[in-house]
Amino acid sequence: MSDVLVLGGGMVGVSTALALQSAGRDVVLVDRREVGQETSYGNAGVIQSEAVEPYPLPLSLTTLFNIAFKRSNDVNYHLTALPAYLRPLWLYFRSSLPARHREISQTYAGLVRRATADHAPLIAAAGADNLIRRSGLRFVYKTQQALESSAKEAERISREYGVEVTFETASELATAEPHLKPVLAGAVHWPETWSCADPGDLTRAYAALFISRGGSIVTVDAATLCEQDAGWSVTGREGAVTAREAVVALGPWSPVLLKRFGYDIPLLRKRGYHRHFIGGGTLNAPMLLGESATVLSPMQRGLRVLTGAELATIDAPPSPVQLQRSTAAAAELVELGEPVETEPWFGNRPCMPDMLPLAGRAPRHKGLWFHFGHGHQGFTLGPTTAALLAEEMATGSAPVPELSPSRLRYL
Ligand SMILES: Cc1cc2nc3c(=O)[nH]c(=O)nc-3n(C[C@H](O)[C@H](O)[C@H](O)COP(=O)(O)OP(=O)(O)OC[C@H]3O[C@@H](n4cnc5c(N)ncnc54)[C@H](O)[C@@H]3O)c2cc1C
Structure with a gap:
């Protein structure tokens, strides 16, 4: 035994x-x-030193209205799944209220801040350093207003949790990521974050x-x-x-x-989709497209385009709406080339x-x-x-x- x-x-x-x-x-x-x-x-293969606060449920009425009427790409839902989600969503809402969320974030930050150090000896012993990039993670924005609001929030995170952050103008971003089309206002760069070319x-x-x-x-x-x-x-x-x-x-x-x-x-499963593209441009580090809830992550198989969250039962058939929007948003930024998979991948973030x-x-x-x-x-x-x-x-x-x-x- x-x-x-x-x-x-x-x-x-x-x-x-x-x-x-x-x-x-x-x-x-x-x-x-x-x-x-x-x-x-x-x-997305990101070992996220910057993710010290777990995502709260949006509490603003405008955001909730946009989600309810499917105007936002952050969250999609299947109507048939909602009854099963009511209890976990209610509990998630309570945890998202500011005082409780602050408490939870203290514990969460303690875990996240040691994550790269905990991966490091395993990466070395497994001989997997070739898969790891230590070039950070960028949050990028098309409008100056969205960039400034994200930068302000990033400064708060940096101050409260000691996470290093830098800010890049449009031309600094273009130097760091030469394959990007010139449509972005700039980036918030989290240099301590690592990423992996095939999770x-x-x-x-x-x-x-x-x-x-x-x-x-x-x-x-x-x-x-x-x-x-x-x-x-x-x-x-x-x-x-x-x-x-x-x-x-x-x-x-x-x-x-x-x-x-x-x-x-009461696990809340947040489904996400991805698809790879090859033959177009690539990136030196993953990026979150803040205005379209899309992540682009350079992988061995190609550039991986990933979506936000969908509330669906675990075995429900895929709904392409978020990945279509994310792919369109990605194509505005970088030449995508051809899709690798005929059908997108999907899986579930297991959230308490x-x-x-x-x-x-x-x-x-x-x-x-x-x-x-x-x-x-x-x-x-x-x-x-x-x-x-x-x-x-x-x-x-x-x-x-x-x-x-x-x-x-x-x-
Ligand atoms: C779109 C998307 C993007 C994400 N991006 C990131 C990111 O950048 N960084 C990050 O840190 N996290 C990210 N996550 C979250 C992260 O992927 C998950 O939290 C993590 O992979 C969960 O790992 P796990 O080992 O718990 O589950 P899994 O990786 O799902 O492993 C569960 C295992 O259980 C096995 N299994 C299931 N049922 C049975 C059974 N009956 N018998 C035997 N075996 C069984 C499965 O085959 C599987 O191998 C993302 C998630 C999604 C969906």
Whole structure:
């Protein structure tokens, strides 16, 4: 029998497996497919030092009106999905009120500010430095007014959390990113942020490191998880795999499994889309197009165009509206070339309605641990919350109690 089953081979699960292995545990990583193929593949690949405050729900009536009438590209929704979203949205709204959001941000900033330092030794040991850019992240704007408002907010973030920020005029931006068309007023540049040219590859490089250090990966459906006298088991074609403890790190699918164990997790899934383009221009660093809720991220496969959030049930068919708008916005800035995929990719940001990931002991099951709900920054935070979880599993006390699943009773 092994010490720990880690269920889920995304950035969060793979980082958990590595952190527990470093703490001397014998770990088996479980996924139903090859690791790093889901959300940890499809994201923007940004290791976000600047994301110290999680995204609140917009509280301004104008913004909410624009979302309701689908005039904004930030958020789209499927009407049929809304009933299931009412509870998590209400809880998310409460967490977005200024005093509570400030409190949450203190905890969140503590995690985000150490994220690049937590990735660094893994990147080095996995020999994955070729995938990493340390050229920052830009927020770019077409109008001077939007640029100035973003710069003011960036100055506040910089002052309150000690994040480095610089500002670029249109001509400085054109020098930094020569493929851009001359339509932008300038940029807010976050130089401490890193990015990755293939987030799925980085996740797989971390998984290869785990294997090289003696870990094992099995292809099994985590839905077979069973509690046994001495621990936990999953069962596949090769038979049962057992361990004394199990960590649920199934990202957006975690609540599906946990429902069977009596846990009702109000996860807010924010769907996002991407498509790559090749043969056109490229960028030296990812950028957020502030006015169209679009991210452009240079990847090995081409320039990845990504969208904001969509509220849809997990298996609902794709709706192309946001990606069409994002692609049009991107094409105004840079020659895109040809699309790589015939159909866009889509996946779900697994957001807890109080904006903090869950990392800690399951409230009602011995030997079961939760590690999911990293929302917009799971690629950034995987190694950080994995280190915190491994510390709690070793010592019995939680280094950041705010991440404890015991808070689920208040949600
Ligand atoms: C469009 C978009 C852009 C994003 N950009 C960024 C970004 O720039 N930076 C950032 O930090 N974050 C970003 N994110 C968020 C980030 O991608 C996620 O928070 C993170 O990938 C979650 O990782 P995870 O390991 O929890 O989940 P996943 O990567 O989804 O991993 C879950 C794993 O569980 C497995 N699984 C599911 N069900 C079962 C089962 N029954 N049995 C066995 N295995 C199962 C899946 O196969 C998968 O491998 C973005 C997300 C989206 C959608």
